[in-house]
Amino acid sequence: xxxxxxxxxxxxVPAPDGPDTSALPAHARLLLALARPRLDAAHExxxxxxxxxxxxxxxxxxxxxxxxxxxPLVGRHVFTNRLDRDREGLKGFPYxxxxxxxxxxxxxxxxxxxxxxxxxxxxxxxxxxxxxxRKGFSLAEGEYGDPALRRINDVDLLVDRDDVPRAHEVxxxxxxxxxxxxxxxxxxxxxxxxxxxxxxxxxxxxLPYRKAGNRPDVPEFxxxxxxxxxxxxSGVSAPARELLDRSVPMVLCGAPTxxxxxxxxxxxxxxxxxxxxxxxxxxxxxxxxQISKFLDVALVAAGYDEEVWRAFLVRVEEYEAxxxxxxxxxxxxxxxxxxxxxxxxxxxxxxxxxxxxxxxxFDGQTARWALPFLGRLFDIGRGDDSERSNVPHD
Amino acid sequence: MNTPWDxxxxxxxxxxxxxxxxxxxxxxxxxxxxxxxxIAIVELVVSLEETYGIEIPDxxxxxxxxxxxxxxxxxxxxxxxxxxxxxxxx
Numbered sequence: 001x002x003x004x005x006x007x008x009x010x011x012x013v014p015a016p017d018g019p020d021t022s023a024l025p026a027h028a029r030l031l032l033a034l035a036r037p038r039l040d041a042a043h044e045x046x047x048x049x050x051x052x053x054x055x056x057x058x059x060x061x062x063x064x065x066x067x068x069x070x071x072p073l074v075g076r077h078v079f080t081n082r083l084d085r086d087r088e089g090l091k092g093f094p095y096x097x098x099x100x101x102x103x104x105x106x107x108x109x110x111x112x113x114x115x116x117x118x119x120x121x122x123x124x125x126x127x128x129x130x131x132x133x134r135k136g137f138s139l140a141e142g143e144y145g146d147p148a149l150r151r152i153n154d155v156d157l158l159v160d161r162d163d164v165p166r167a168h169e170v171x172x173x174x175x176x177x178x179x180x181x182x183x184x185x186x187x188x189x190x191x192x193x194x195x196x197x198x199x200x201x202x203x204x205x206x207l208p209y210r211k212a213g214n215r216p217d218v219p220e221f222x223x224x225x226x227x228x229x230x231x232x233x234s235g236v237s238a239p240a241r242e243l244l245d246r247s248v249p250m251v252l253c254g255a256p257t258x259x260x261x262x263x264x265x266x267x268x269x270x271x272x273x274x275x276x277x278x279x280x281x282x283x284x285x286x287x288x289x290q291i292s293k294f295l296d297v298a299l300v301a302a303g304y305d306e307e308v309w310r311a312f313l314v315r316v317e318e319y320e321a322x323x324x325x326x327x328x329x330x331x332x333x334x335x336x337x338x339x340x341x342x343x344x345x346x347x348x349x350x351x352x353x354x355x356x357x358x359x360x361x362f363d364g365q366t367a368r369w370a371l372p373f374l375g376r377l378f379d380i381g382r383g384d385d386s387e388r389s390n391v392p393h394d
Numbered sequence: 395m396n397t398p399w400d401x402x403x404x405x406x407x408x409x410x411x412x413x414x415x416x417x418x419x420x421x422x423x424x425x426x427x428x429x430x431x432x433i434a435i436v437e438l439v440v441s442l443e444e445t446y447g448i449e450i451p452d453x454x455x456x457x458x459x460x461x462x463x464x465x466x467x468x469x470x471x472x473x474x475x476x477x478x479x480x481x482x483x484x
Binding site: 193197200201233364392 | 431435436439440443452455456457460
């Protein structure tokens, strides 16, 4: 396990209800304490207690916060809760500016993304292209309540396959090209033929549309058009057309658009989490397990009432997506025990749960993790021994 | 057995499948269950495009096009210029 060496135990304040993190290094426990948009008194006390420990490896904390895409959120807590100030004999966070400027930088970056993506939503709508925003800004402007808290890479839009030509025309007019940012960071160059073929034969998305950002905080703008919330290889399918028929109008990034209706929205997040947590390509890039994705699921799930949970269970059954939904909700509940009602987990739990510790199945190379979930969540070398992904992405 | 395709097509496809029997490809062989996985499809398309000087259009790049040699050949042969097609047929 590749984590910072631990030193002697330190008597912390009691942990609020949550996972048993006693085996984790202090930096990991601190990150888990802070991994929520609003810091309650109990988690703040725990965070201050952990920050005071002499054995806390701040370099490892910074690395983990960045890897788990939580650095802006931590920065907001540092500022709003004055975590960088010594208090009641407890030392504050060192170099608080690193955290707070990450938050401010993310605020500026997301504003730039919102300006561009808002234009995309508006123009798609005007061209008659029904679309729905997955994840990203729907969460940042919704459950997070502050778009600067959530690191956003791109915008994923559900679009019916039949609307692709019109969507393509709109995106092209707005300067987007299907390709990858060149090494100079200024041009977008086409993907290799192999990558184009692989995407078209095997994936439920169009090749990504990109536009150079030409600014330090936004190297590129990235729009993904998705036709299904599940990967073809999962054997499960929920076509965009069906979700679009049920989608809900919304204003995001200052423009009219749609988002999937609640049950679809959570199922989409579950599918996304499961895909990235178990696919070799994401393991290879060390972005398979990120607390931010579990937090996304937890925040959406926490807002559900009984009626929505009932609708969710019906939808899961309709798409035969039980194992995927259970995977995401089971591990989310490990980190955020209050987010998912136990009866929902019980209703979804498959008889055989050995797949929870497996990965690589979609790649045709099923393997098993050696470490339990919490251990591998913070093990930056967890993918070192895994098979390499053979998915072309150059 | 007479087949509609040429020897180059036969050789390229056979590189990626294990039929488990003697003899060549048959039009209705199930390619996907005989080793033509997602990565093999990519390699096969690149080889076919280079060999025949064609580009398989996006709308034909689906698993459906790779189910059997007969279906795949119909995709490829439909893209051949007449002279290429004549030269190509063994």
